[in-house]
Amino acid sequence: MTKKPLNKKSSNLTKKQMMEAYEKMLLIRRFEEKAGQSYGLGKIGGFCHLYIGQEAVVVGLQMCIEKKDQVITTYRDHGHMLACGMNPNGVMSELYGRIDGYSKGKGGSMHMFSKDSNFFGGHGIVGASVPLGTGLAFSNKYKNNNAVTLTYFGDGAANQGQVYESFNMAKLWNLPCIYIIENNRYAMGTSVQRSSAQKDLSQRGVSFGIDGEQVDGMNIESVIEAGKRAVQKTRSNEGPYILEMLTYRYRGHSMSDPAQYRSRDEVKEVRDFSDPIENLKNKIISKKFSTEEEIKKINTEIKNIVDLSAEFAAESPFPPADELFKDIYI
Secondary structure, three states, rough: OOOOOEEOOOOOOOHHHHHHHHHHHHHHHHHHHHHHHHHHHOOOOOOOOOOOOOOOHHHHHOOOOOOOOOEEEEOOOHHHHOOOOHHHHHHHHOOOOOOOOOOOOHHHHHOEOOOOOOEEOOOOOOOOHHHHHHHHHHHHHHHHHOOEEEEEEOOOOOOOOHHHHHHHHHHHHOOOOOEEEOOOOOOOOOHHHHHHOOOOOOOOOOOHHEEEEEEEEEOHHHHHHHHHHHHHHHHHHOOEEEEEEEOOOOOOOOOOOOOOOHHHHHHHHHHHHHHHHHHHHHHHHOOOOOOOOHHHHHHHHHHHHHHHHHHHOOOOOOOOHHHHOOOOOO
C-alpha cells in the first residue's frame, strides 16, 4: 500500500505544554485501566470500550482548539471526556450507573455529555457522530461564531453511508468541521486492510473536494502540528478537513473482545516502540524538563486521582426511579 508521507514535523512544545500533555495522557491511561478493572469486578455493566493506546490523538487535538469549539465522538469516549476537562469523578460515576454521573447514571459508558465542556457526547451507533458533528458545524456557520467542531469516528465507521452524506453537505455549505478518523487498524475486529477498498482513509473526501492527510497518531507532536494546521484552515472559512490519525488500541474492541484476530507480538511491538506516553516521557527526560523521580511522583498523584474517582463512584447513590422520566421529550 502506498501512503503519503506522515507528518513528522516537531511542534516544538514548551516544557509546560509537554508536561501538561504527559499528565493528561497518563490520566486517560490510568483511568481506563481502572475502568477495565472495575468492569472485571462487576462494578461497571453494559458495554465498555477502552481508549488505551490512543491517548495522543485526543490530547494533542484538544491542545489545538479554543474554549468555544465543540467535540463529538463515538462510544470509545472516556479519553475524550477527560481531555475536554470533565471531572474523573463524574465520568467514573456514570460508568458505575450512579446519580453523580454526567448523565445521572442513565447513559453509561457510551452516552455522556457536558455542555460546560462543549462535549456533545459519545454515541453508540457506528458513524452517528458524523452527521451530528456536521449539524453542530452548521450551527456554528449559521451563528457566525467562528467556532469549529471536532468530529471523531473510527476506521470502521468510515465505511458507513451517512459519513458521505455528511461530507457532501459539509463541503456544499463550507462548514467549519474537522473530521478525525481514529484508525486503530481493526474496526470491531476486521483489519482495515481487508475491509476498505481505499485504505488511505484521509482521501475519502476527495470526490467532495475535501482535503485530508494521514498523521502519526502515536506521536503527540505530529498530532498537534497537523491539528493546528487543520484548525487554522477550517476557522479561516476554508471548509471541512479530514485528519486520519494512524493509531492503535492495545485492548480488544470492547471488554468482551479477546482480540484473537491479532498476535501478542504485534501488540508488544507497538507498546515497546510506539507508545505515545512512554515516548513523550523519554523526550521530557532527555530535554531535562523533568527527572525520573518527578515523573514517578506525577504517576503516583494521577493514580491517586483515579483511585479516588472509583471510590467516589462506588459511594454515589443509584438514581431514583423517577429519574427515568426526566430529560425526555414526551
